[in-house]
Structures are given as structure tokens and as C-alpha cells.
Amino acid sequence: MAEPQVRRWTLADLETLPDQDGWIRYEIIDGELYELHAAGNPHQETCSLTTSELVIWNRECDLGTVLVGPGLIFSDDDNTIPDVVWVSHGRRAAFEQADCKLHGAPELVVEVLSPGAENARRDSDVKLHLYSRRGVDEYWMLDPETRTVHVYRRAESVLILVAQHDAAAILTSPVLPGFAARVARLFPAQ
Numbered sequence: 001m002a003e004p005q006v007r008r009w010t011l012a013d014l015e016t017l018p019d020q021d022g023w024i025r026y027e028i029i030d031g032e033l034y035e036l037h038a039a040g041n042p043h044q045e046t047c048s049l050t051t052s053e054l055v056i057w058n059r060e061c062d063l064g065t066v067l068v069g070p071g072l073i074f075s076d077d078d079n080t081i082p083d084v085v086w087v088s089h090g091r092r093a094a095f096e097q098a099d100c101k102l103h104g105a106p107e108l109v110v111e112v113l114s115p116g117a118e119n120a121r122r123d124s125d126v127k128l129h130l131y132s133r134r135g136v137d138e139y140w141m142l143d144p145e146t147r148t149v150h151v152y153r154r155a156e157s158v159l160i161l162v163a164q165h166d167a168a169a170i171l172t173s174p175v176l177p178g179f180a181a182r183v184a185r186l187f188p189a190q
Helices: 041-061 089-095 117-134
Strands: 024-029 032-037 064-068 072-075 078-080 084-088 108-112 138-143 148-155 158-165 170-172 180-182
Touching (some): 024 117, 041 064, 041 084, 041 108, 078 117, 117 148
Parallel strands (some): 108 138
Antiparallel strands (some): 024 032, 170 180
């Protein structure tokens, strides 16, 4: 008996999907379509606070750009909209195309976990593997519920977990020279 055909979604397919006035976003990872709904306020506030820390650092060093919710297009069937990225001037010049999206890996990708097992699986498994195989240097997963940051860093050809920081820790990165932020500052006040 023949196995059932599994549909592989592509960028062209996204043009046919409803937008719902920006309340729904779509990502395609390894040809599988993911529908993302607007995140709650704790998620958004964590994104804002993390972005603020990165922007303050980046203004001092002027080594790149902090982008919120950018389109990352790795291939026709691998594209995401991460919460925050930092990309060096060199990679942005190399990867940004006429559509004003990055068609390659930024140095840093930040994802803030949304509530729910499926969201956690997507960020901690599916996206981790995508960013690993597509050349992201560092991946931060922030969990507003536990106020922790998981840091994955490239070791040879894969991203591996190198640290799990709680709110009291200071987050640094060799990818971001001179960056240091207390993890608690990335999350809404309790």
C-alpha cells in the first residue's frame, strides 16, 4: 500500500492563506505549515524588554541591527518569524534582499515561549533544529513562566545547550561582545 502524500508547504502557498488583519502569522519549517496567533501580553512584554536590552547594547557598539519579528527565509520551505534577532552589518548586507527580509541566518535568534505544549515543542525542538542546520550562531529561548533563559550556541555544526540561566544570572554572549544583562530585566516585573 502506498503511503499517503504529505503536503509540503512553500512560500508561494502563503499568498493563498488568510491574513486576518495581522492576527495570524504563518511559518513553514521543513515544509510543514505552522499557524501562529497573536501572543499574550507577558510574551510581548518579554520581547520588548529583551529588545530594549539588545538595542541599548547595540547603540554603544554599533556592530549590527536588532530586528523585531523579522522574516527569515532560509529556503522555499523553511521560513520563520522569530520574536527578535540580532544581525551584524556584514550578514545583513549579505542576506537582506529586495523584499527586506533576511535570506540567511542572523548571528542571534531569540524566541519567547508562548503558553502551551505545542508552542513549547515548536520552539524547543522544531525551531532549534531549523536554526541549528541553517547556521544561526546563538539561540536564546526565554520562558516568561519560569523566568529562565536557555542559551544554545554553535559548536562545530550544531547548536548545543550551553547554559540555563535563572532570573538572578547575568546573560553574556561571545556573539555580542560586551553585552551583559541581568536575566530578570528581560521579563516583566513580578
